[in-house]
Amino acid sequence: MIVNIVLFLATMAAMLAAGLFYAYAVSVNPGLGRLPDAAYLAAMQNINRVILNPLFFMSFMGAVFLLPASTYLQYSRNTVRFWWLLAASVVYVVGVFGVTVAGNVPLNNSLDAVNLDGASAEQLSSFRATFEKPWNALNTVRTLAAVITAAILAGMFIFTKDTQAD
Template sequence: MIVNITLFLATMATVLAAGLFYSYAVSVNPGLGRLPDAAYLSAMQSINRAILNPLFFLSFMGAVLLLPASAWMHYSRNHIRFWWLLAAAVVYIAGTFGVTVAGNVPLNNTLDAMNLEGATPEQLSGWRKTFEKPWNTLNTVRTWANILSAAILAAMFIFTKDTQGE
């Protein structure tokens, strides 16, 4: 029972994170991209602060913990599912979590330290140029990695069967 619950929670965390990053890539980023520099930077500061909440961390960090745990639980129980789960975990941890921690978070921290109120239009434009394109590129990488991880899980459910009791 704990194996199935862990697999369910790992899948839900991965799919919820994939949905968040996908939605961001196809709606939030294009919408923010239409804003003037000061409004864009201010909105990104606000969003980056707001996302640091328990619900976000539940899915984002839940997948980091639950995918490897589920893989480990399937090692002797269902060796084929173990490999699918290991692949999903590696892709998620490297491509979603790793890119976020190594790339997006440092950019967010730099943006958060910017004093937008006293900045000149030239400063705002420069700050946006150093933030927006790199951040969006990294977001695209982590979005695709997260989608791939979710797709691996979906394929696992389609192409394998649970061997409990066999």
């Protein structure tokens, strides 16, 4: 029973994270991209502050721990599912979590340190130019990794069966 609960929670966490990054990539980023510099930077500062909440962390960080835990639990139970879960774990931990921690978070921290009220139009434009393109590129990478993780998990459920009943 615990094996299936952990697998369910890992799948839900990864799918929720994939949905968040996908929705962001196809709607939020393009919408923010149309804003003037000051509005764009202020919106990104606020989004980056608000997203740091328990619901976000339950999915984003939940997948970091639950996917490997589920992989471990499948090791002696179901060899085929083990390999699917190992692939999903590696893609998520490296492509979603790793890219976020190594790329997006440092950019978010640099944005958070900017005093938008005291900046000139030129300073705002310059900072946006150094922030937006790299941040969006990194978000595309983690979105693709999250969607690939979700596809691996979906494929696992479609193409494998549970070989041991609890």
